Amino acid sequence: MLVVEDDFVVAEDLQDELEQQGAEVLGPVATVEAALSLLESGPLPERAILDVNLRGTMVFPVADALRGRGIPFVFVTGYDHAALPAAYAGVSCCEKPTDMPALVRLLMA
Amino acid sequence: MIRPIPPQGWPTHGGEMGQRIRTHDWASSPTGALETWKQSLRTAVDLMLASGFPTVLHLGPGGTILYNDAAIPLLGSGHPAALGRSIGEIWPEARSGWEPVLRRSLAGETVMLANLPHAIWRGGRKVDGWFTFSSYPLRDEDGTVAGVNIVFIDTTDRLAAERRRDEVEARLRDSEERSRIIVETARDYAIFSTDPTGRIETWPPGAEAVFGWSAEEVLGQPVDITFTPADRAKGVPDEERRLAASRGSAADVRWHQRKDGTQVFIDGVTRPITGPDHALRGFVKVGQDVTDRQAMEAALRESEERFRQYGEASSDVLWIRNAETLAFEYISPAFEAVYGLSRTDLLTGNQVRRWAELIHPGDRATALDHLRRVRAGGSLLSTFRIQRPVTGEARWIRDTGFPLLDAGGRVQRVAGIGHDATEEVELNDRLRLLVGELQHRTRNLLAVVSGLSKKTLAGSGSLEDFRARFGARLDALSRVNSLLSRLEDGHRIAFDELLGAELSAHGVTDTKTRSSHVTLKGPPGILLRSSSVQTFALALHELTTNALKHGALSQPGGWLEVRWRLLDHGRHEKRLEVVWRETGIAVRADNDDHPPRRGYGRHLIEQALPYQLGAETDYKLSSEGVRCIITVPLSSTMAGTSGEVDEPDG
Structure with missing residues (x-):
């Protein structure tokens, strides 16, 4: 499970929760570059959780790379779902603060 | 003894008619021969012939007619045959008029009749004439009525004059009456x-x-x-x-x-x-x-003046166009300030095109379409950009357009109020951005609080322990968020502010406190990325609380020194180096016997700062106390307090 989240506290919290659910966490990483290089070097994750806005940089290149590899992912964002570009309208989205059971359900779906 | 008068002798005078009477063959007429006429009749004939008034003698009982020269024109073509005939023969058409009069006079009455019409021949032409006549009995010596004497007075001219006068008077009266009616009504x-x-x-x-x-x-x-x-x-x-x-x-x-x-x-x-x-x-x-x-005229002038004042005082552009040509009938002076073009320039040539040229090409078609829709009877708000011709400055215009209808409900004019909404549009954009940012920050903050609470709970030995530590961490978060919220748009927090806020919240200043010495040294105004401030603040909070609990600030003789400076890193990047050093106390240093204590503060410094800020950290617990070096990348344009646009973080 790849976690891309730039806030350390939130990223660590996600990691703890996912590990408690028995998932193995890849990352977490805070930047688009770090996420892409993880995908390049492998092993590939089965799923991914992407924070939309990483210190002003949009996570979409990572989303596109995941799509290219057929890896499902969900967005986590502090913005409204409506603020997402139309190209990602079909992507599941969790608003912060994250409702963990809901996020897990989304990921496992 | 009466001496007979020879027939050729009498009447001795009397002009043409005297002559005719003298020579007329009376013997075969009812009057008998001239010589037989009585003196009274002869006298009457003499008087008649001598009279200047037209006079006719009617001699009874046969009704024989005699007349004088003056009466000739009254007989016209009947003259001279009329002499010796009867009235009934010469004026048969007037028999009904004459007969009653003759009868009355034969009965002894004098009859006066005024202004009766009677034809008269003048110069061979028959014309209308008017006569007043008197008919009276002619008596002989014994008083017997022997005939009737009829005297005519020609009143034609007098009557005409009178008629003319009457007409003039009537016209005058008429005219006066009309004037009077006009004047009085x-x-x-x-x-x-x-x-x-x-x-x-x-x-x-x-x-x-x-x-x-x-x-x-x-x-x-x-x-x-x-x-x-x-x-x-x-x-x-x-x-x-x-x-x-x-x-x-x-x-x-x-x-x-x-x-x-x-x-x-x-x-x-x-x-x-x-x-x-x-x-x-x-x-x-x-x-x-x-x-x-x-x-009414004064009210109209007043109304016009009021409208003029209103239009000229308005900072919005008031405009009225002719619905047919779309030419401006009125445009208020504010146009010049808003559009940056004189009204004279606008009103020269094709006004619609002139106006459209001022509109941003991307909005032009819509603005023109809106104008057409208003002309078709709609009211609508049109928002478009214009570009001021001289300065090239772009402005947002909000134009409320509405049709002005004539009495028949047809669109006679189109009018509107154009408002320079540039400030509002910009403010609105900024507000929308800020609301989004605020929402994002709030949600992120809650996520951080949620994560912190779990971490704090995991590291707490008791509920009381949790309450104190979690409370302190929430306070630190509150402080940094309060600093962030006080920032003007696009500004940033300087490191010395962040440090000062954290330390002073714990009563720590760079003067002697609690018998400890604190030294803070470094340049002020080194600006931090806003996205890094919160985590940085939490790290400083952990360092401070540790120092207060276990370190330099927990014992007399302890010494805290915080030094910071700006480092060049490569050609464009600047870094902030912070050295946190505690001395003067006895602590257990990290060594093989005592592996490093892994508190949450240390965790934040060693994990969170590198993860989130890209910082390099070096945390060591020596025998003298904590020594921590943090090197944080700043944005490439770190310096100054200029309003650099801050990046949101997510």
Whole structure:
């Protein structure tokens, strides 16, 4: 499970929760570059959780790379779902603060 | 003894008719031969022949006719055959007229008939004539009525003259009547006359209606009473009469005074009346009460003035276009300030194109379409950008357009109010961004709080322990968020501010406190990325609470020194290096026997700062105390307090 989240506290919290659910966490990483290089070097994750806005940089290149590899992912964002570009309208989205059971359900779906 | 008169002898006079009577063959007529005529008849014939009035003798009982020269024109073509015939023969058409008269006179009555029509021949032409005649009995010596004497007086000319006079008089009366009716029925008009000195001589109902005085009240009064006191004092009435007398007319267009003291606006004229000798006989004043019209015109002027003031004072562009041509009928001066173009330039040439050229090409089609829709009867708000021609500056215009309808409900004009909404649009954009940011920060903060609470709970030995530590961490978060919220748009927090806020919250300053020494040294104003501030603050909080609990600030003789400086890192990047050093206390240093204590503070410094800030950290617990070095990348344009646009973080 790849976690891309730039806030350390939130990223660590996600990691703890996912590990408690028995998932193995890849990352977490805070930047688009770090996420892409993880995908390049492998092993590939089965799923991914992407924070939309990483210190002003949009996570979409990572989303596109995941799509290219057929890896499902969900967005986590502090913005409204409506603020997402139309190209990602079909992507599941969790608003912060994250409702963990809901996020897990989304990921496992 | 009566001496017979020879037939050729009598009548001795009498012109043509005397001659004819003398030579007529009377012997075969009912009158008998001339010689047999009685003296009374002869006298009557002599008188008839001598008369200048047309005279006809009707001799009974056969009705034989005799007439004099003056009567010849009355007989026309009947002359001379009429002599010796009967009236019935010569004027058969008038038998019904003559017979009663003759009968009455034969019965002894004198009959007078005035102005009867009777044809008359003049110069061979038959014309209408008028005659007054008297018919009276002719008696012989014993008083017996022997015939009738009829005297004609030609009244044709007199009658014609009388008729002409009557006609003239009738026309005059007619004309006077018409004038009188006009003068008396024109209630909005005061038409009256005065004598040469201005005393009122006539005062018809119209004057009463306009001025309020009755005729009884004003006849003989000076016309001056109809003038306002101010005009009287200025001598206006005298001046008016003087002008009218010398020029033939004087305008009288001014406010006048009514009986009840109110004023009436008169639009009129004063003219002199002169007699045949050109002497001044008085004045006629004709004036219309135009108070209502005056008031209406004043109201109209007032309304126009009000609209003009409104339009000129407005900072919005008020405009009115002709619905057909879309040419401007009005555009307020604010246009020049808003569009940056003079109205003269706008109104030159094709006005629609001229206006459209000012509009941003991307908005032009929409703005023109909106204008057409307003012309079709719609009301709508149109928002578009314009570019000021000289400066090139772009402005947002909000134009509320609406149709102006004529009485038939057709769009006669289109109008609107154009508002320079640039500030509002920009503010609105900024607010929308800020609301989004605020929402994002709040949600992120809650996620951080949630994560912190779990971490704190995991590291707490008791609920009391959790309460104290979690409370302190929440306070630290509150402080940094309060610093962030106080920032002006686009500004950033400096490191010294962040440090100062954290330390002073714990009562720690760089003077002696709790018998400890604190030294803070470094340049002020080194700006941090806003995205890094919160985590940085938490790290500083953990360092501070650790120092207060276990370190330099927990014991007398302890010493805290925080030094920071700016480092160049590569060509473009600057870094902030912070050295946190605690000395003067006895602690257990990290060594093989005592592996490093892994508190949350240390965790944040060693994990969170590198993860989130890209920082390099070096945390060591020596025998003297904590020594921590943090090197944080700043944005490439770190310096100064300039309003650099801050990046959101997510």
